[in-house]
Amino acid sequence: xxxxxxxxxxxxxxxxxxxxxxxxxxxxxxxxxxxxxxxxxxxxxxxxxxxxxxxxxxxxxxxxx
Amino acid sequence: xxxxxxxxxxxxxxxxxxxxxxxxxxxxxxxxxxxxxxxxxxxxxxxxxxxxxxxxxxxxxxxxxxxxxxxxxxxxxxxxxxxxxxxxxxxxxxxxxxxxxxxxxxxxxxxxxxxxxxxxxxxxxxxxxxxxxxxxxxxxxxxxxxxxxxxxxxxxxxxxxxxxxxxxxxxxxxxxxxxxxxxxxxxxxxxxxxxxxxxxxxx
Numbered sequence: 001x002x003x004x005x006x007x008x009x010x011x012x013x014x015x016x017x018x019x020x021x022x023x024x025x026x027x028x029x030x031x032x033x034x035x036x037x038x039x040x041x042x043x044x045x046x047x048x049x050x051x052x053x054x055x056x057x058x059x060x061x062x063x064x065x
Numbered sequence: 066x067x068x069x070x071x072x073x074x075x076x077x078x079x080x081x082x083x084x085x086x087x088x089x090x091x092x093x094x095x096x097x098x099x100x101x102x103x104x105x106x107x108x109x110x111x112x113x114x115x116x117x118x119x120x121x122x123x124x125x126x127x128x129x130x131x132x133x134x135x136x137x138x139x140x141x142x143x144x145x146x147x148x149x150x151x152x153x154x155x156x157x158x159x160x161x162x163x164x165x166x167x168x169x170x171x172x173x174x175x176x177x178x179x180x181x182x183x184x185x186x187x188x189x190x191x192x193x194x195x196x197x198x199x200x201x202x203x204x205x206x207x208x209x210x211x212x213x214x215x216x217x218x219x220x221x222x223x224x225x226x227x228x229x230x231x232x233x234x235x236x237x238x239x240x241x242x243x244x245x246x247x248x249x250x251x252x253x254x255x256x257x258x259x260x261x262x263x264x265x266x267x268x
Contacts, residue, residue, distance in 0.1 A: 021233075024256065025229055027260075028229065028255065030262050031255050031259050031262070032197070032198070034258075035182060036198065037097075040093040040094055041093070044092050044096070047114065048114060049089070051117070052089070052121065055118060056121075
């Protein structure tokens with residue numbers, strides 16, 4: 001890790017900043033999962049099931065269109 | 066992968082029902098993956114519906130008991146890239162625009178963390194974003210993500226790692242000094258939100 005970013009106010013290099021970097025990555029991970037899960041937990045629009053039901057009916061009839 | 070032999074005709078049966086049940090369970094995940102790919106809820110649902118139908122039509126080639134989630138994600142991803150090649154305009158935020166937007170989020174009242182993460186994701190190259198989403202949010206192992214993206218496991222690993230670094234760098238930059246608050250605010254609000262979320266329990 002040779003990150004010589006010249007941003008003032010950054011803590012000096014060392015174990016502490018490595019640990020901080022790890023925590024930050026962990027936080028991003030949690031947030032990322034949360035963002036994804038939020039969509040997963042949305043109710044599925046009826047359209048989806050309607051489309052699937054129609055397709056299923058078509059295939060059990062044995063007639064496509 | 067499968068050879069040239071034509072798949073045996075499969076009578077519609079209990080298998081179809083089982084397949085359909087599994088597929089229905091996966092719909093929310095397909096929607097989420099589609100939304101992270103397209104960045105647009107309407108386009109995402111169109112894409113997810115197309116992928117769902119493609120999966121249904123291809124059900125004869127799916128082996129029950131194997132990883133259906135990875136299989137449907139691969140279908141969705143292929144669909145996304147083939148449609149995109151054909152017709153989709155580049156809806157993705159380009160790097161500069163996204164960074165400008167990040168900087169513009171200067172209103173202390175605005176709910177930051179999640180939007181900023183979304184914007185920062187938008188600045189990643191597509192292949193990095195999808196790798197990070199699959200592994201970091203979708204719960205796939207590197208090997209599964211590699212199968213979905215049809216690339217080597219090592220490629221996925223390096224994409225995820227580059228994505229993580231880039232994301233953090235963007236979020237650090239995005240946290241502009243404002244009202245005497247220190248730089249890195251975006252990151253700090255994400256840290257705080259993440260604490261709450263992990264405390265709220267990861268089911």
